Amino acid sequence: MDLVTVTDVRTPSSRAELSFAPGERPMGGGTWLYSEAQPGLTGLVDLTSLGWSPLDETPDGVTVGATCTIAELTRLRARPEWAAAPLIRQCAESLLASFKIWNVATVGGNVALGLPAGAMTSLMSTLDATAVVWTTDGGERRTPVAEFVTGVRESALAPGEVLRALEIPTASLESRTAFRRIALSPLGRSGTLVTGRLAEAGEFVVTVTAGTIRPVQLRFDEVPSERALSAALDGVDEWYDDPHGAPDWRRATSTGFAEEIRRELGGSW
Ligand SMILES: Cc1cc2nc3c(=O)[nH]c(=O)nc-3n(C[C@H](O)[C@H](O)[C@H](O)COP(=O)(O)OP(=O)(O)OC[C@H]3O[C@@H](n4cnc5c(N)ncnc54)[C@H](O)[C@@H]3O)c2cc1C
Numbered sequence: 001m002d003l004v005t006v007t008d009v010r011t012p013s014s015r016a017e018l019s020f021a022p023g024e025r026p027m028g029g030g031t032w033l034y035s036e037a038q039p040g041l042t043g044l045v046d047l048t049s050l051g052w053s054p055l056d057e058t059p060d061g062v063t064v065g066a067t068c069t070i071a072e073l074t075r076l077r078a079r080p081e082w083a084a085a086p087l088i089r090q091c092a093e094s095l096l097a098s099f100k101i102w103n104v105a106t107v108g109g110n111v112a113l114g115l116p117a118g119a120m121t122s123l124m125s126t127l128d129a130t131a132v133v134w135t136t137d138g139g140e141r142r143t144p145v146a147e148f149v150t151g152v153r154e155s156a157l158a159p160g161e162v163l164r165a166l167e168i169p170t171a172s173l174e175s176r177t178a179f180r181r182i183a184l185s186p187l188g189r190s191g192t193l194v195t196g197r198l199a200e201a202g203e204f205v206v207t208v209t210a211g212t213i214r215p216v217q218l219r220f221d222e223v224p225s226e227r228a229l230s231a232a233l234d235g236v237d238e239w240y241d242d243p244h245g246a247p248d249w250r251r252a253t254s255t256g257f258a259e260e261i262r263r264e265l266g267g268s269w
Contacts, residue, residue: 003038011049015134020045020160028067028109031101047108047162061170064129066108066163070120071099073107082173084127087195090179091123094210096189108163114149114214116240117190121149122209125217126195127172136160142167146207146215152240154214175199178264180257181210184244191245192254196261198223204265206258211250212238218258223266229258 009027012018020026023042027033033044047067054068055076064073074092078085092102095110096117110120111131124131124145131148133141136158145166148156157163178196183189192211198204206218206229218232233255239247 001034001036003034003041005038005041006044008043010043010045012045013049015050015138018045018050018134018162019136026112026162028106028112029069029104031097031105032109032113048106052164060167061173062168064107064166064168066106066112066165068107070095070102070105070107070110074102079173084173084175084177084197087123087126087177087179090181091119091193094119094122094181094190094193096187107166111145111148111166112155112157112163114151114153114155116152116213117193117210117244118149119190119193119209121145121215122193122195122207124166124168125209125215126177126197126205126207127168128205129169129172130167131156131163132165132167133157134162134164140164146217149214152213171199171201172197176265178261180260182253182257189244192250192257194254194257194261196258196265198265204262206261208236208254208258211240211245211254212236213240214238223262226259226262229262230255233258
């Protein structure tokens, strides 16, 4: 849609130009920004003009630039030992958005937006990725993605801060993962998305997104018993309530999925 209040779109070429005037906001792909009215928005700062590398393999894992598109992420050349690689496409396909949106929407934009059904948040939380934030004083800080999204359209970003990158550790990429998702209609927005990750060292992590207002992670030193997992889920009280699912349905489906995942990743029956 036309954003009739926007009078300026800046295309910065360096970090020095990344300060925001009142009414200005950073833009990734703009797929959400241009999808609804943005009261008070007078200017956009197009982060894609900064030329950030989309994907870099480092000695510690993979760094995903915030402006990496979802399509680019699905084309990551995975090493054979990255057992978690299929999760990338599973999460991309969990977005209500089609492949056309994937070509424009950025991974950073999805995480920074903080929607419960933000499937890049699901992916990055599951993989214990770290969000790299550019602070307004010219510095940098890091925070786990699972803690970065703090509520519905709420994040740990302070005004003027920019999400620069997401760092995925090798150990997570080498973990085995399992995935379950449900929506009220076949192509509908996620009602809940539950993942499991079993690290080589034995740690078992269940991550719930979409069903909860922010990512919820349940961590165990090893694959837990059915009872221990169920008790941990009983303690979750942040079930989301919107037209895409009632909280009691989200709790019930998430609990069932978590148990399926526990068994899939090696838990006893
Ligand atoms: C048909 C359709 C279906 C969709 N389905 C889903 C869905 O299922 N789940 C979902 O979560 N979203 C969905 N969306 C919304 C949106 O397309 C995605 O969330 C997308 O990933 C947003 O990325 P973007 O780069 O386009 O963000 P933008 O629209 O550019 O920005 C989104 C928000 O994040 C901020 N932002 C962007 N990048 C950064 C950054 N690097 N640092 C700080 N702030 C930043 C912007 O200021 C803005 O507030 C859908 C959109 C459409 C049109």
